[in-house]
Amino acid sequence: MDFTISPRVEDFRARIADFVENRILPVEADRSNWDAHENIAPEPLEKLRAQARAEGLWCLQLRPETGGQGIGRQGMAVCYEEMNRSIFGPVVFNSAAPDDGNMMVLEQAGTPEQKERWLKPIVEGKVRSSFVMTEPHPGGGSDPGMMMTKATRKGDRYVIEGRKWFITGAEDAAHFILMARTSDDPRRGLTAFLFHRDEPGWEIARRIEIMGPEEHGGHCELIFDGMELGADRVLLGEGMGLKVTQMRLGPARLTHCMRWLGLAKRCTEIAQAYAAERQGFGVRLADRESIQIKMGDLAMGIEIGRLLVMKAAWALDRGSFARKEVSMAKIHVANLLHKAADVAIQVNGARGYSKDTVLEWIYRYARQARLVDGADEVHQMVLNRHLSQEGRDFWRWDAAE
Template sequence: MDFTISPEIEDFRARIARFVADEILPAEDLRANWDDHDNITYNAMEPLRAKARDLGLWCLQLKRETGGQGLGKIGMAVCYEEMNRSIFGPVIFNSAAPDDGNMMVLEQAGTPEQKDRWLAPIVRGDVRSSFVMTEPHPGGGSDPGMMQTTATKKGDKYIIRGHKWFITGAADASHFILLARTSDDPRRGLTAFLHHKDEPGWRIDRRIPIMGPEEHGGHCELIYDDMELPADRVILGEGMGLKVTQMRLGPARLTHCMRWLGLAKRCTEIAKDYAETREGFGIRLADRESIQIKMGDLAMGIEIGRLLVMKAAWALDQGSFAKKEVSMAKIHCANLLHKAADVAIQINGARGYSKDTVLEWIYRYARQARLVDGADEVHQMVLNRHLTDEGRNFWKWEPAKN
C-alpha cells in the first residue's frame, strides 16, 4: 500500500498552507472581518478569494475543463484538511459547503446547457447555491423515501408543492437543487430540479436560529406553493433523484470529514501552544502527564480519521459509492472534532471558553457534525447492514488486479 502523495498534490498543499498562514489567519484575527453569524464578511472574503483564484488555488475539486484543478478525492483530502486550519478557509478557495457538493454533482450529472447556466456561475464565484432536500416531520430527512414535497407534471411543466427546512445557505443562494417526489416508486420516485431565487412560487419562511456559527445564508425553512418549473430543469431525468442524492451526499459527507480534520488539528495546535507556555505550581502544563495523555490521544484520533478519510477518498476515486467507508469516516471525524475542541478548551481553561481563541467557535460548530448529512446512529445502522450482508467480508482486502 502506497501512503505517499504525488508531487502535484504536495505542491498544492504547501501553497494552500502558506496562503492560510499569510492571508487567511490574519484576517480571522480581526473581529471586524466577522459578520453577525460568526462567518467572514463578504467585504473581507472577496479580496481573499480573488487572490486565491489568481494563485491557481480555486475550485481544486473540479476538472480542469470545468475551471478546477482535477485533484480527485485523494488530493482533496490532503488540501481540504490544510484549508480548514482557519475557520474561514474553505470558502476562500470555493470549497465550502453547500457550493462544494453542488458543483461536484452538477459537473457529474448536468447537461452541457445546465452546466453553462447553473454550474459555471458558481464556479466563477458569481453566485452561491443551496441543496434543498430535508423536510420537517413527517417528511424526509436522513431517509429521502419519506419525502412529502411533490412535483406534479402538467404538460411540459412540473408544479412543485412542499415544505423544506434546515436548508443550508438558502438566504444567500441564487441557484437551488431541489428534490421532490414525482411518483410512489420506491427507487424511481424522486426527481432533482434546478431553480433560481427570482422565480415565483416559493419563499423563505424564516432563517432558523441555531446554536453554532453559520454558513453564509444560514439554515432556512422554505415553502413551495405551486412553483412551475420547465422540464429542462430536471437533473439526469425524471425519477433519478435518488441517484442524484447518492452522487452528491457521499462525497459531500467525506469533504465535511476532510475539513473537520483541519479544525481538529487547529484545536490541538492552540492547546499545544498554550500548554507549552502556561505554568502552574512550578511546572508547565506541557510537562504534566495528564496533559500529555490528552494530547497524545488526540494526535492518534486525528491520524485514525485521516486514514479512514483517505481510504474512502481512494474508494471514491475508484468509482465506488464507498458507502461503508464514508459512514465510518463520518462517525469518527464528527466525534473527533467535538472531542478535540472540548479537550483544547479544557487545557486552555477560561481562555478557551472565551472568545479570545476560536475554540469556542469550533466547539459550537462541532456539535452539529454528529447530525448533518446523517446522524451518527444512521451511519451506524448503515454499517450494521453491511456487516449483516457481508459477514467476515466486511473487512476484506481487495486484491490488486493484474
C-alpha cells in the same frame, strides 16, 4: 499500500498552507472582518477569493474543463484538511459546503446546457447555491423515502408544493437543487430540479437560529406554493433523484470530514501552544502527564481519521460509492472534532471558553457534525447492514489483479 502523495498535490498543499498562514489567519484574527453570523464578512472574503484565484488555488476539486485542477478525492483530502486550519479557509478557496457538493454533482450529472447556466456561475464565484432536501416531520430527513414535497407533472411543466427546512445557505443562494416526489415508486419516485431564487411560487419562511456559527445564507425554512418549472430544469432525468442524492451526499459527507480534520488539528495546535507556556504550581501544563495523555490521544484520533478519510477517498477515486468507508469516516471524524474542541478548551481553561480564541466557535460548530449528512446512528445502522450482509467479508482486503 502507498501513502505518499504526488509532487503536484504536495505543491498545492504547501501553497495552501502558506496562503492560510499569511493571508487568511490574520483576517480571521481581526473580529472586524466577521459578519453578524460569525462568518467572514463579504468585503474581506472577496479580496481573499481574488487572491486565491490569482494563485491558482480556486476550485481545485473540479475538472480542468470545468475550471478546476482535477486533483481527485485523495488530493482533496490533503488540500481540504490544510484549508480548514482557518475557520474561514474553505469558503475562500470555493471549497465550502454547500457550493462544493453542488458543483461536483452538477459537474457529474448536468447537461452541457445546465452546466453553462447553473454550474458556471457558482464556479466563477458569482453566485451561491443550496441543496434543498430536508423536510420537517413527517417528511424526509436522513430517509429520503419519506419525502412529501411533490412535483406534479402538468403538460411540459412541473408544479411544486411542499415545505423544506434547515436548508443550508438558502438566504444568500441564487441557484438551488431541489428534491421532490414525482411518483410513489420506492426507487424512481424522486426527481431533482434546478431553480433560481427569482422564480415565483416559493418563499423563505424564516432563517432558523442555530446553536453554532452559520455558513453564509444560514439554515432556512422554505415553502413551495405552486412553483412551476419546465422539463429542462430536471437534473439527470425524472425519477433519478435518489441517484442524484447518492452522487452528491456520499462525496459531500467525506469532504466534511476532510475539512473537520483541519479544524481538529487547529484545536490541537492552540492547546499545544498554550500548554507550552502556561504554568501552574511550578510546572508547565505541557509537562504534566495528564495533559500529555490527552494530547497524545488526540494525535492518534486525528491520524485514525486521516486514514479512514484517505481510504474512502481512494475508493471513490476508483469508482466505488464507498458507503462503508464514508460512513466510518463520518462517524469517527465528527466525534473526533467535538472531542478535539472539548479537550482544547479544557487545556486552555477560561481562555478556551472565552472568545479570545476560536475554540468556542469550533466547539459550537462541532456539535452539528454528528447530525449533518446523516446522524451517527444512521451511519452505524448502515455499517451494521453491511456487516449482516457480508459477514467476515466486511473486513476483506481487495486483492490486486
